Amino acid sequence: MSTDTRPTTARRTLRIALASTAAVSALLLTAGCSAIQDIVPNKTPQKHFDAYSDAPRSGESEDLAFFMPKWVPEDAKDIDVRLHVSQPGYVIGFASKDGVDVDDCTPLDESYGGTAMTADFLPEELPTKGLVTCGDGRAVTEIDGRWYGWTTKDAIPGQDDTQTMHGTEH
Known part of the structure; x- marks a missing residue:
């Protein structure tokens, strides 16, 4: 019997989403508040x-x-x-x-x-x-x-x- 161990499309999509989320989180942590302020406009400049x-x-x-x-x-x-x-x-x-x-x-x-x-x-x-x-x-x-x-x-x-x-x- 052969078992197919290739990931399904759903699993691939989930892995890509998790990796993207981790990358964006790491970027925001290293960039600090300035990156967040660029994303969320300052309402009281x-x-x-x-x-x-x-x-x-x-x-x-x-x-x-x-x-x-x-x-x-x-x-x-x-x-x-x-x-x-x-x-x-x-x-x-x-x-x-x-x-x-x-x-x-x-x-x-x-x-x-x-x-x-x-x-x-x-x-x-x-x-x-x-x-x-x-x-x-x-x-x-x-x-x-x-x-x-x-x-x-x-x-x-x-x-x-x-x-x-x-x-x-x-």
Whole structure:
């Protein structure tokens, strides 16, 4: 009697699948987190700009998500921006000698739920009073000589919600 010891098609397919899975796992382990981040997009990217002139402005860049709000002064430097790509969330921090022209802004009577997202460059404690909004739905204030702006958890009435993604389907 002869016994056929050749693997069946199903067994060959299973072996190939297992070998491929092992190879991909080994690649991810040796490549580290950077390979995983390339596969799973970052929903809360963060960027740094040394100066206002280095940052994109609305309408003139392919990277419009990181554009400078109109209220950011042109002398701004050491600019950090973090945003959420699919829901309300934008945080900015920068240094400026001129500062934000708060005369063009409206005082806020409350904090509207605080910041919609966090960022490592934000102070641990954000004020709930003395905030202004400058027409784009973000709370703005100066803390220890540095300016910060953030999208609030709750929409600020009468503001341009297209900048903050409040009121859009996520």
